[in-house]
Amino acid sequence: MGMTLTEKIIANHSDKSTVEPGESVWIDVDVLMTHDVCGPPSISIFRDQFGEDARVWDKEKVVIIPDHYIFTEDKYANRNVDILRAFAADQDLPYFYDVGSEDYKGVCHIALPEEGFTRPGEVLFGTDSHTCTAGAFGQFATGIGNTDAAFIMGTGQLWVKVPETMRFHFNGTSMPPYLMAKDIILQIIGDIGVDGATYRTMEFGGPGINCMSMEDRMTLTNMVIEAGGKNGVVEPDEKTEAYVRERTDKDFEPVYSDPDANYHSEYHYNLEDMVPMVAKPHSPDNKATVIELEGTQLDRAYIGSCTGGKLSDFKAAAEIIAGHDLKVDTYIVPATTEIADGLETETFNGEPLIDIFRKAGCKIGQASCAACLGGPSDTFGRLNNDETCISTTNRNYPGRMGSKESEVYLASPYTVAASAITGKITDPRVFIHETII
């Protein structure tokens, strides 16, 4: 019996030659990532358990990316960044992306690929549930808690239960012009439910995946946690190789699923049959088509986060917004500083994206997680009252973006941009027709 990509990576990093779903094995870790919210308690547990003078198992493999509560006056939040700074200095860590320095990046799940840490065939653990994003590069990547992170800091190992794999196969040779990866993953989560992939891998494949950009693929793997998935993966191809080689000199060995690998279940989708989707309050699986919700009144639009704050997300939004006035407050938060730079250099119809957003009256924030997860009360874009917001982010459980009274609709950057123009949920196909086709 063959193995899936995920089973192979786990086997390659364990002391076994093959593994089967359901068994628990100890595996070696290639990269451990942490940030300002979970880093300090992880560091504290590491010191408690391994001693005040303990050293991390391999300083080349520990990556610290502050990104959650950065531009805030909250003294406790700022103390967390101070703790990371002291630890990075004490441990002489080469990969610390400090706030206020030239190295500052922003959202960890986008910074990791940009900096070359999402290498095919490797194992990445991170103290954040959206660590699964890196599976887009054929890496085994999943989120863990502080205790597990502290354990890895000291030992370089962690136990995992080998997950069963669900296969999602996409037919099609190109993305329809109105469709984004966000629509696809919202459709899938709606189909299988917020616990439809619990303890399992979601593997995305087929010709429809090959035609997607790396950023599209990241949107898919990013949200597997919203279906309860342990990890999401896409088999590496020439696009993956090109992206990763451009960003690291380190060797890596891509692995692929065997033709006779065993899958828990298989799902098939045709790209050309798929339509713009929305997740209604208060759950990511509360799906509806945009058409079903057209006319729903909004107070705010938000474009940002690891899910919907990549350069391709802003390009999509700018294509729709260009030349229009907006009816609701619209927040733009680039995930990373590299993307923020891209907003200045990337153009649509000869105009830099940042100018398109400014002319339309958008509020532009600094690279960070910002209001995706609410955060301290002075967080940029946070929903502090009973606002109704349409957002490119990933979760809409009660209070996720701030107040328990607020309501969040999740959608693609196209749909969020179209809805910002009209002030109500709007099918992006109307505007795509006039600007792109």
Add this chain to the structure above:
Amino acid sequence: MSEQNQTIKGKAFVLGKNIDTDQIIPAEHLVYSLDDPEERKFYGRHALSGVPDEQSGLPQGGIPLVEADEFESEFNIIVGGPNFGCGSSREHAPASLDIAGVEAIIAPTFARIFYRNSVDGGFVIPYESLENLSKKVETGDKLEIDPAKQTVRNISQDESYEIRPLGSVSDIVNAGGIFEFARKEGMIDVAS
């Protein structure tokens, strides 16, 4: 956290399905130190404060886990619906329940990272029930969890329900967490 085979007796606090980590401990509170004894208490105070009022303490609703100016709860057993603990990987979620005085959670299914954090960090014991007890148990009911017999007795309603064995994680639960387990197994040799 109690040991695997120890019975846990106490009052139930009942919640619905898909209780995510933002409802368990809203993100704005994740700034307190878990080490400082004075700051740490605030995780207890705010535990489950993100649950909409009408869904907090079912079936009646409107009951907070922890009263407004308190740090600990009178309820020590949470009974939840499916997919308990979905959402983020924040270990502050099981930690905040532990700090509030919760010893065990009974739900038909748990989200993976929350389950793992509960066990590896030694915070609360996640017991899987065969049926969705959040529709049967009422907030305030007196419960007795007997892991050896794999039962939960509802003393208030004179009923009994089944729970699943802890399975492969029972060694870690018994040891009190992943570090204690690894020491016992000789995987790490440093004393804490």
